[in-house]
Amino acid sequence: MTSRLTRHGMVGWYDPSVLLQSAWMLTLSNIFGRHSDSRLIEALASQPQGAFEIGGDEAGFDFVSDVGDGFNSTYAIATALAQSELTAQDAAGHTSSSRAGEVLVFGGDEVYPYPTREAYEQRTEQPYAAAFEAAGRRPRIFALPGNHDWYDSLVAFSRTFCRPARGFAGCQTQQTRSYFALRLPGNWWLLAIDLQFGAQIDEPQEKYFVDIAAQMPADAHVIVCVPSPQWIYATSYPGEPKYSDATLQRIEREILGRDVAVWLTGDLHHYKRHEAADGRQKIISGGGGAFLHPTHVPPQRELQNGYVEKAAWPDAAQSRRLHRGHWQFPWLNPRFMPLIGSVYLLSVWFAVSGFFDFDAQVCSVREFGCALTLSLRSTLTDPVNGLWLATVVGGFIFFTDTHVRWYRFVGGTLHAAMHMVAAFTLGWCGYVLAAAVLGESALWLPELVIVLACMLAFTAGGALGAWILGAYLHVSLSWFGRHSNEAFSALRIEDYKQWLRCRVRASGELEIQALGLARVPRRWRQTAAGLLADDPRATAPQLIERLVLRPRAEGGYAVHGIDMQGRRYGMSHMTRGE
Numbered sequence: 001m002t003s004r005l006t007r008h009g010m011v012g013w014y015d016p017s018v019l020l021q022s023a024w025m026l027t028l029s030n031i032f033g034r035h036s037d038s039r040l041i042e043a044l045a046s047q048p049q050g051a052f053e054i055g056g057d058e059a060g061f062d063f064v065s066d067v068g069d070g071f072n073s074t075y076a077i078a079t080a081l082a083q084s085e086l087t088a089q090d091a092a093g094h095t096s097s098s099r100a101g102e103v104l105v106f107g108g109d110e111v112y113p114y115p116t117r118e119a120y121e122q123r124t125e126q127p128y129a130a131a132f133e134a135a136g137r138r139p140r141i142f143a144l145p146g147n148h149d150w151y152d153s154l155v156a157f158s159r160t161f162c163r164p165a166r167g168f169a170g171c172q173t174q175q176t177r178s179y180f181a182l183r184l185p186g187n188w189w190l191l192a193i194d195l196q197f198g199a200q201i202d203e204p205q206e207k208y209f210v211d212i213a214a215q216m217p218a219d220a221h222v223i224v225c226v227p228s229p230q231w232i233y234a235t236s237y238p239g240e241p242k243y244s245d246a247t248l249q250r251i252e253r254e255i256l257g258r259d260v261a262v263w264l265t266g267d268l269h270h271y272k273r274h275e276a277a278d279g280r281q282k283i284i285s286g287g288g289g290a291f292l293h294p295t296h297v298p299p300q301r302e303l304q305n306g307y308v309e310k311a312a313w314p315d316a317a318q319s320r321r322l323h324r325g326h327w328q329f330p331w332l333n334p335r336f337m338p339l340i341g342s343v344y345l346l347s348v349w350f351a352v353s354g355f356f357d358f359d360a361q362v363c364s365v366r367e368f369g370c371a372l373t374l375s376l377r378s379t380l381t382d383p384v385n386g387l388w389l390a391t392v393v394g395g396f397i398f399f400t401d402t403h404v405r406w407y408r409f410v411g412g413t414l415h416a417a418m419h420m421v422a423a424f425t426l427g428w429c430g431y432v433l434a435a436a437v438l439g440e441s442a443l444w445l446p447e448l449v450i451v452l453a454c455m456l457a458f459t460a461g462g463a464l465g466a467w468i469l470g471a472y473l474h475v476s477l478s479w480f481g482r483h484s485n486e487a488f489s490a491l492r493i494e495d496y497k498q499w500l501r502c503r504v505r506a507s508g509e510l511e512i513q514a515l516g517l518a519r520v521p522r523r524w525r526q527t528a529a530g531l532l533a534d535d536p537r538a539t540a541p542q543l544i545e546r547l548v549l550r551p552r553a554e555g556g557y558a559v560h561g562i563d564m565q566g567r568r569y570g571m572s573h574m575t576r577g578e
């Protein structure tokens, strides 16, 4: 299997082909997704499926989400997950070991950028198959789809994870639907609920979980996996139905009829944990392979219902430091330059053409103000020119990330204006340069000026436009807490990868260990034992934090553990490694 490994780089989200296909997929899924999935949902729902038993006095499951991006990050996490026993150090330098779960749960976005059979195989299944083969371990695998799995209406996901006869990465799969329930020891249950693009739960799925809830004892403890952290989005985008957490509240109150002990999700590619006063948890663990998302913005120390932020990795200071890389945007996203360069070229073409459209010129085009006036006039007199300007401004307004209409309009217009001023300045410089070199009496002056100005706009404009976009993203994130996705996907950070190692015991205790790799290997060496890291700068697995939830007689959970500084808290008699 290792010889067939395809080592993809991190997805270039600003590559023109990825940008265009993303827009196309998003449009298709928004327009048709609600309808095209109904056949598949019915077909999946017709497959019998109960709750899956994970027996024994105690049992463990690993949770990893947002995998299947670049090879380095995906394989590094797969390799760590595959070890049956893993040693990790906490921030205080103490070492402890953890036992791998009998079950591995993929929490969503199992592949990037789009779900195809080849993409699942190359970006996700092959790295995991190689890692499990080398470690000689075969956990049972379950998977919940995220938004990227839904882009093809779940066709490739169903083929990959919902056919038990096929298996995944040499491991057993059992689910026949895109959602599932695990019955764990200690009266714990894990429910994975498929909320396609934040939509309502479909009827067959709702009936499935109502039936499961009816099987649970009244005092059962429930972990619910969902594809996205609606508790964060509801705070960031208040009033937006798509980002509301109403569905989560409905799951808790109407479908399950009980409080959820732990909400678990990915979608944001980092680790973040909020805790309620009664010990209930909301955890984001999306560091399975995809580019890092920031943890310092938006600042959501406190959520609704009294949940308070207890941990974030990387921490806010480190996240802020990583954010400073935006001035490198053109070099981090080199394929974006021809795209923005083309926008500059067309804009300059129209602008410089406007210099020659007026017979009775009242000023000299060598003056910047005069040239600008002539160009603006031509956007009014030439419909094609005007339409182009409107399209560019409209595109930037559409790109602006906010649900507040006036902000989107003002922010998008200002952003477009920066690019248009930059493009015009380049075009005007091209004109002045060409006129100086060629001499104003040259017969073909207007045509040559246009060609030279356009060439300058395409080459210099490609780099300048990319740099302005990077600056815009930096300012948006720093000052307004917006564009965290666009800003950090541009940085393509493959480090700070993490997953969860959970264990439930007959006593009713749930232990959660957040484990991470601060720097993933960039180089690998083929050996008889498989593909091994060959990068001295790569870091060893570290314990981000560890917490234990112990059910209290009066309801809720007593929490103790080791925090992000390596300090023990909670029960005073707890010993390290307990």
Ligand SMILES: [Fe+2]
Binding pocket: 066, 109, 146, 267, 268, 269, 290
């Ligand atoms: Fe994701």
